[in-house]
Amino acid sequence: MKRKTTHLKGIVFNAILLIILLFTYSCSENVEEVYIQEEFGEVPEEIKAKLEKAGFDTSEGLRTFRDGYIVETDIFLTEEKIDALILSEGDGPTSEHYRTNNLVEGCRTIQVFMDPDFGDFMQDAFDEALGRYNALGLRLTFARTLNENNSDIAFDAFFERSRLLGFSDGFPVGGDPAENIALNTFHYNDAAARPDAATTIAHEIGHAIGFRHTDFMNRVFSCGANETVVNEGAGNDGANHINGTPVGPEAGSWMLACSNNTNRPFTNNDRIALNDTYGGLTITGNTLVCTGNNTFTLNDVPAGSVVTWQATPGNLLVQSTGNGVTAVLSANSSSVSSSGTLTYTVTLNGETCNISTNIWIGRPASPSSLFGPSLVSYGALVNYRGGIAQGATSYKWYLPYPYNPNASVVVDPSRWGIISGGNSRYMTAIAGPNNGLVQVMGVNACGTGGAKIMNVTVTTSGGGGGIMP
Ligand SMILES: [Zn+2]
Incomplete structure (x- = not known):
């Protein structure tokens, strides 16, 4: 008798199972591993071989996607890009506290576009992610642009019922960041309001500017025991350990290979890695300018840069403009008293950025009260x-x-x-x-x-x- 009702019960059972699966999904990123592998086509052996030659692990987190492949969980590469990576210099990639050989050059503002298809929650997460980078005072400043055509990095929305959270189209090329990042609105939407939204955005930007997974050498660290990949490998892209950061994986790093759906602002080691890679140009010198010569220096200027400087207010200074990384300032009178600024302008490859420091010229002002x-x-x-x-x-x-x-x-x-x-x-x-x-x-x-x-x-x-x- 029971068999006669199996069909109907089966439908009910499947509906319940689907709900449970979706619910479980939001709690753990690892439960749908098999689901993914069944859903997408096999990656040709020829492509696998090329990826391995370029230093990528192909045993896990590899799948076909659009006109290319998702590699190591969240890096999207077309065959042309894989070929280009094979040709790029270097002797093996690494991750977060590891960076590729391909970095963004110069001191510049990176214009970032966020697809308006994302709602308020995701737009806020986007601003939060950019803010985390900008708070570090790196030589890269991230600014939101509403014009995708003028963007250096664009976040686009896509929808796919899969484990894929999002992806970056690889690493920097020719000194520019990887251009395209996509986030799966199946996961990232206002209703879901995922706690890891800002972290995932920052993570994908991390790839776009050349960072690899922190735990590239052991993805079990973040992806769980089900993860079969033990080491993503280095390969030709460069897995260059960053001085001062742990060689092993670090809990909480923004560049872990798998997200546990928690908010992970930059750890101290993340900051070290970012500063070591993209540390801002720094101005040294005594910021109090009297009538004697006071020498300032702009440090860490990329080779090939053209540097000029300007100090204000110019009428209180003997010289207020000049060229090069050294600026010599002197108050033009012992009676002056004013705040001021010294600003260096650095130009490299057509990109320009300014680095300023506040100075005080002459004697103090009167106390305010x-x-x-x-x-x-x-x-x-x-x-x-x-x-x-x-x-x-x-x-x-x-x-x-x-x-x-x-x-x-x-x-x-x-x-x-x-x-x-x-x-x-x-x-x-x-x-x-x-x-x-x-x-x-x-x-x-x-x-x-x-x-x-x-x-x-x-x-x-x-x-x-x-x-x-
Ligand atoms: Zn990643």
């Missing part, structure tokens, strides 16, 4: 607080004249005196018998800046001792 009592009791301890003086490295106080700059607490002092804090913004004084001015000034190596002043009147009714607020 002066707080404390203007009516004080003779012999009292009184506290005064100066506001910040821009450009100051320390502070100086004057009290009603005559005063003692290093006084002790005594009864009935013959004059005003500084008890403590005479070099800081927070000063405690003992009030002498006479009225006068309390003044605070900023001090730096160029001199003493203008004062903030308060008129103070002494009353004789109080007598010594207590501290007034």
Whole structure:
């Protein structure tokens, strides 16, 4: 009797199974391994051989896709690109804390396009991912563009019921990032609101600028025990370990081969890897510019760059523009006092970027404020607080004249005196018998800046001792 109802029950059972599979899917990236292998066509042995020659592992995470192949889970390569990689220099690729031999050249802004087919959640994740890179101050700055035709990297949406989260079309070519990245809206959509959305976007950008999987040598680390790939191999693309990062896999790295659907901002080692590979050009030099010559240097400039510099405000400086990585600045007077900037412009291969540092020219500005009592009791301890003086490295106080700059607490002092804090913004004084001015000034190596002043009147009714607020 039971057999007669099998067909109907089978349909119900399959529907339930499908729901369970989809649900499980969102919890683990490994459950659909078999599903993938059954669904897509075999990759020709000839292609496998080429991929292995180019340094890719082909035993897992390899499948046909569009007019090419998904390699190592999320790298899309056409046959032409595989051929090009074989020809590229190098003796073996590696991953995250490993980079390929192909990197993005120069100091430049990478225009990134995000398909408007993605909703608000994914657009926010996109901004978050770009922000993570930009927060590092790398020589690559990532900016959102709304024009796909003008983009350096474009994120496009595709839909596929598979384990594939997304992919990058390989590594940089000719000094430019890989152009195309695609994310599967089966996984990445506003309703799913996956916690790893920003991480996956940052991960695919990582490939596009030349990073390989952190755990390329052992994908079991992130992909789980079901993963049969033990080592993705190095090959001709270069698997160059980055100094200062672990040789082995690192938990939480943004370039792990498989996502566990958690948010993974850059780890310390990720930052080391990114800084070592794309560390920003740095300006060294004393940022306080007095009347003597003060030399600045722009460091880590790529070979072949054309460098110019400009400092502002130019009317306060002896020279305010020049060429080359060395800039010599000098204030044109000992009386000047101003904030300023020194900006280098670096041009390489038609790409231009600016690197700036804030400078201070001359003496400090006057403190922004002066707080404390203007009516004080003779012999009292009184506290005064100066506001910040821009450009100051320390502070100086004057009290009603005559005063003692290093006084002790005594009864009935013959004059005003500084008890403590005479070099800081927070000063405690003992009030002498006479009225006068309390003044605070900023001090730096160029001199003493203008004062903030308060008129103070002494009353004789109080007598010594207590501290007034
Ligand atoms: Zn990847």
